[in-house]
Amino acid sequence: xxxxxxxxxFLTCVGFLCSCSSPTQKNPIxxxxxxxxxxxxxxxxxxxxxxxxxxxxxxxxxxxxxxDEWEKAGLVPLLGKTSMYLPTNDxxxxxxxxxxxxxxxxxxxxxxxxxxxxxxxxxxxxxxYNGADDNASGTAALIAMARVLGELHTKYKASIVLVAFTGxxxxxxxxxxxxxxxxxxxxxIKALINLDMISRxxxxxxxxxxxxxxxRIALALSNANKEIGLTIVRGKHPDWLYRSDQQPFxxxxxxxxFLSVEDHEDYxxxxxxxxxxxxxxxxxxxxxxxxxxxxxxxxxx
Ligand SMILES: [Zn+2]
Numbered sequence: 001x002x003x004x005x006x007x008x009x010f011l012t013c014v015g016f017l018c019s020c021s022s023p024t025q026k027n028p029i030x031x032x033x034x035x036x037x038x039x040x041x042x043x044x045x046x047x048x049x050x051x052x053x054x055x056x057x058x059x060x061x062x063x064x065x066x067x068d069e070w071e072k073a074g075l076v077p078l079l080g081k082t083s084m085y086l087p088t089n090d091x092x093x094x095x096x097x098x099x100x101x102x103x104x105x106x107x108x109x110x111x112x113x114x115x116x117x118x119x120x121x122x123x124x125x126x127x128x129y130n131g132a133d134d135n136a137s138g139t140a141a142l143i144a145m146a147r148v149l150g151e152l153h154t155k156y157k158a159s160i161v162l163v164a165f166t167g168x169x170x171x172x173x174x175x176x177x178x179x180x181x182x183x184x185x186x187x188x189i190k191a192l193i194n195l196d197m198i199s200r201x202x203x204x205x206x207x208x209x210x211x212x213x214x215x216r217i218a219l220a221l222s223n224a225n226k227e228i229g230l231t232i233v234r235g236k237h238p239d240w241l242y243r244s245d246q247q248p249f250x251x252x253x254x255x256x257x258f259l260s261v262e263d264h265e266d267y268x269x270x271x272x273x274x275x276x277x278x279x280x281x282x283x284x285x286x287x288x289x290x291x292x293x294x295x296x297x298x299x300x301x
Contacts, residue, residue: 113138
C-alpha cells in the first residue's frame, strides 16, 4: 500500500514535470518528421505515378491522394465550395486542390506548392521524370502541414489555406487560373508562402525570395526560425520570383515569398529520385513555414 502510493505520487510528479518542462514536445508542429515527408515523397515520385504530368491520369491520381489526405486530417473545402478540387478552364487538366482550416475573420494565409511534374521521355532506359525534389517535396510538406492543422486546438483569425497547384511545369497554369478566378478574393490574402523544391543541396540551408516586398512574412519566418535553426539565404536569386507559382499572385499585389533550394544536377532530369532528397531539410522547411503561417494568422486570445 505504502509503496503503491509512493509510486503513484512519483508518477504524478514525473507526469507533471514532463508536461511543464518540455512545452515544445506538446506543440503538434513537432509531430512533423523527416520520415513522414519521405514516405509521401516516395509515393508521389514513384514510377507508378509516372511523373504526375498535369494532363495524365497519374496527375489526377496525385490530386486525389492530396485531397484524401487533407480530408482525413480534418481540413475543409474553401467557402462556397463543396469539393477540394478546383478545376481549371480545361477539363483535360488535373485540378488545383485547395482546403483550409477556417479562421474567425475573412482573411487568408496561403501555403502553396505545385504537385505536377513532367511527362515521360519517349525513349531511354529510365523514361520517368520522378520529380522527387521538384515538387513532391513541397507537396509532401503540404500534406504534413494538414495533419498538424487538424490537431490544433487554438483558433486563428485568418483561415490557413493549403493549395496544391497543377500545371506549374506547363507554365504556371494552375496558379494563374487560381489568381484570376479568385476562389478567394485576392485582397483578402494577407500572405502567401510558396514551396517548390525544398529537399536538396546543403542539409540546413533554404533560399528565400521576395522577403523585401513582404516584410511581415519575412519577420514571421525569422521568428519561426529561432525555433527551427535553418540558414536562410535571402535575395540571392531574385529571378526565381517569376519562375514559380507565387508569380501570378505577386502581379496582383498579394504579399508573397518563395522558399526553394538551388538548382542541382538532377533538376528536370529523370534522376530526380526520392533516395536523393534530404527529408530532414524538407521537414525543417515545413515546420518553418507552418510556424510562420500560424503567427501571420493570429491566434484568437
Ligand atoms: Zn517546381
